[in-house]
Amino acid sequence: MNLEQQIQLLIDDAPKDGITPQLIKAISPRLKQLAAKLRHKQYYIIQSIDSDWLVTTITNGKLEKRVIYAFPTLQDSFAPNSADLIATPLPVTHILFQLVALETVDSIIFLESPGETDTGYEVKRQDIQKLIQTQIKPNFNQIPPDIA
Numbered sequence: 001m002n003l004e005q006q007i008q009l010l011i012d013d014a015p016k017d018g019i020t021p022q023l024i025k026a027i028s029p030r031l032k033q034l035a036a037k038l039r040h041k042q043y044y045i046i047q048s049i050d051s052d053w054l055v056t057t058i059t060n061g062k063l064e065k066r067v068i069y070a071f072p073t074l075q076d077s078f079a080p081n082s083a084d085l086i087a088t089p090l091p092v093t094h095i096l097f098q099l100v101a102l103e104t105v106d107s108i109i110f111l112e113s114p115g116e117t118d119t120g121y122e123v124k125r126q127d128i129q130k131l132i133q134t135q136i137k138p139n140f141n142q143i144p145p146d147i148a
Contacts, residue, residue, distance in 0.1 A: 047085070048086075
């Protein structure tokens with residue numbers, strides 16, 4: 001599914017509240033801009049059977065952040081041995097859109113090369129929020145907290 005189709009699916013699946021579909025249309029250029037920097041059109045996210053994404057806390061000295069890993073292939077997702085976790089393929093624009101609403105997550109790390117889990121492309125939540133805010137400012141006062 002190409003990026004245009006992914007955006008249209010986001011719009012089609014959005015609540016028919018009169019705001020969310022228009023908001024998605026307004027931010028779609030930024031979502032596509034970010035998605036175009038990534039190698040894959042879909043990634044695998046490890047999630048619970050209740051659809052909660054697996055969040056990992058990583059520490060580098062005194063710095064700590066909460067991240068979600070997006071894997072390029074099912075084989076790379078290596079879901080931990082648990083009957084409660086599965087790897088689910090999701091369109092890249094949907095992952096980026098969800099990041100806006102994940103208040104407890106600092107970033108998503110997109111692992112780009114199959115078989116390589118030590119390097120990736122990090123998209124920080126605050127960066128995507130700034131990009132989106134500049135895109136929607138003329139039309140909307142603030143990103144609704146329950147956007148995704």
